[in-house]
Amino acid sequence: MKFDEVAILLACHTFQDFPVHLTGADADGLLAAWTALWHPLLIANSRKMPTWLRVDTLPSSDVARLVVLPPCHENVAADGLSEQVTSAGGRLIRGLTDRQEILAAARADWATDDAVDDELAAEFMALGYAYLQIELLTKRMRYSTRVLETAFADNLVSAADCAIAGDAEQTMTLLQSCYDFLSQERDHYYAVDVYLLDFALTAPTLAGEPLQRQLGGPTPTNVILSPELLDTLSSECPATWQALQTALAEERLAIIGGPTSDTEASHVSLATIDRQLQLALAIYERRLGQRPQVFGRRTFGLSSALPQLLLRHGFAGALHATFDGGHFPEATQAKSRWEGDGQFALDAIMRAPLDATQPQTFLNLATKLSETMDMDHIATRGFVHWAGTVSPWFFELQRATRYTRSLGKFVTVNEYFQETYDPGIHERCEAHKYRSPHFDQQIRTDCPTPISQWPTYWQRHLTLQSGLNAAALLALADATETSYQRWQELNKLAEQFAAAPLDDRWDTDLQSATTQLDDIT
Numbered sequence: 001m002k003f004d005e006v007a008i009l010l011a012c013h014t015f016q017d018f019p020v021h022l023t024g025a026d027a028d029g030l031l032a033a034w035t036a037l038w039h040p041l042l043i044a045n046s047r048k049m050p051t052w053l054r055v056d057t058l059p060s061s062d063v064a065r066l067v068v069l070p071p072c073h074e075n076v077a078a079d080g081l082s083e084q085v086t087s088a089g090g091r092l093i094r095g096l097t098d099r100q101e102i103l104a105a106a107r108a109d110w111a112t113d114d115a116v117d118d119e120l121a122a123e124f125m126a127l128g129y130a131y132l133q134i135e136l137l138t139k140r141m142r143y144s145t146r147v148l149e150t151a152f153a154d155n156l157v158s159a160a161d162c163a164i165a166g167d168a169e170q171t172m173t174l175l176q177s178c179y180d181f182l183s184q185e186r187d188h189y190y191a192v193d194v195y196l197l198d199f200a201l202t203a204p205t206l207a208g209e210p211l212q213r214q215l216g217g218p219t220p221t222n223v224i225l226s227p228e229l230l231d232t233l234s235s236e237c238p239a240t241w242q243a244l245q246t247a248l249a250e251e252r253l254a255i256i257g258g259p260t261s262d263t264e265a266s267h268v269s270l271a272t273i274d275r276q277l278q279l280a281l282a283i284y285e286r287r288l289g290q291r292p293q294v295f296g297r298r299t300f301g302l303s304s305a306l307p308q309l310l311l312r313h314g315f316a317g318a319l320h321a322t323f324d325g326g327h328f329p330e331a332t333q334a335k336s337r338w339e340g341d342g343q344f345a346l347d348a349i350m351r352a353p354l355d356a357t358q359p360q361t362f363l364n365l366a367t368k369l370s371e372t373m374d375m376d377h378i379a380t381r382g383f384v385h386w387a388g389t390v391s392p393w394f395f396e397l398q399r400a401t402r403y404t405r406s407l408g409k410f411v412t413v414n415e416y417f418q419e420t421y422d423p424g425i426h427e428r429c430e431a432h433k434y435r436s437p438h439f440d441q442q443i444r445t446d447c448p449t450p451i452s453q454w455p456t457y458w459q460r461h462l463t464l465q466s467g468l469n470a471a472a473l474l475a476l477a478d479a480t481e482t483s484y485q486r487w488q489e490l491n492k493l494a495e496q497f498a499a500a501p502l503d504d505r506w507d508t509d510l511q512s513a514t515t516q517l518d519d520i521t
Contacts, residue, residue: 009055026072029097038128040160064089136366179404194408210388227283254412257292275498307340325437334380353382362393
């Protein structure tokens, strides 16, 4: 069947009021319908780039169209739509939200056996997604589009012809020229880079195939990886460990690291946090031969005391966000100097990332990009998800960014802090602005000691610290091997305590510290 035009029906008048507010299945279905029309077989068939029409107005009856009506717009479709489209020799596709199903319906009863490699077809559909976002971004940045005044459409049709002919090299050359037109369009109103950051959360249950998928992609990524899980990967997951080593060697990966324990930082002493960081960095160094340059953790552990400790341990930056609830202050800039207690300040990403598992994130991407372009000295957008689990539209964005920086460029956090300048803005984050979710979480999980565990911790900590201080003074005054050995034993005990400060075994193990303290005094 030959079509004169392929079009999607939308409930808007211009790109200015494009329905970016849709969520869930509605957003998914709209993106599926839009990108499906950019399949090279449909472009070559119609000899035009895909377009869109208003859903509340009947299309003209003198053109044979392939028309896709997303389910989210069914309730506002014009009466007689199906009859109008079919009477002109066209086809109406409705009620479908899966891209492959839309494509199958579009090609039903085709007489031709033309085929295109799936990977090559995916390049066209990623271009369709990029084109949509650039059109939306241009409107939100208060400019008018000029893409259609270029050879974009002609090159797109030529690329589709080359794809059907099996000339992959020429196809990609022509698609690259289309991406170049998109880059030129955005450069008219914002000529510097937008930084995109992919943050992958990890857990022991994801250490196998999901994390391997995350590490095996060509796009730069950042994995929030605890030292405990790093130990597990190196000893129990050889395939994942090899993928991690390869990604690090190719500089496609940055490890974001934190302390050895998920203990709430605002509830424990600086000495405990300091020892936890020491132990963690030793594990990273031993396993990877390098330390993380950027601090971050999945569970809530931010506090105003952290900047001075992170500077002390050589961190170049921090991810000022956590992902299991709680409240932490956000800054006026995406990148700022995180200033904590004592006026210590550290470069940090101070805006929470977007959810990379939700289709609305990618339908509304242009809005989020325009916000950071308008407000931030260093335009930055992050995306967070569990390793190996993302919306399929995230892959469309990643694919598009291989050919154009018009929607931003993905970088590792190491690159980000090396390439970006200091915006000169300090964000003073006081202690009361951090509110931990741990108490609520422990109540929900029926923890028997949600409150009393913290006085118990401080009793244990002060007992151990007093014994350690007394042993150190005795070692200095006595200068004997025995007193020095006693101090070493207590110091080792302090390291073990920092790694698991809420463990019940300390009720027994700290008796030796108490005994030694009594002996010394």
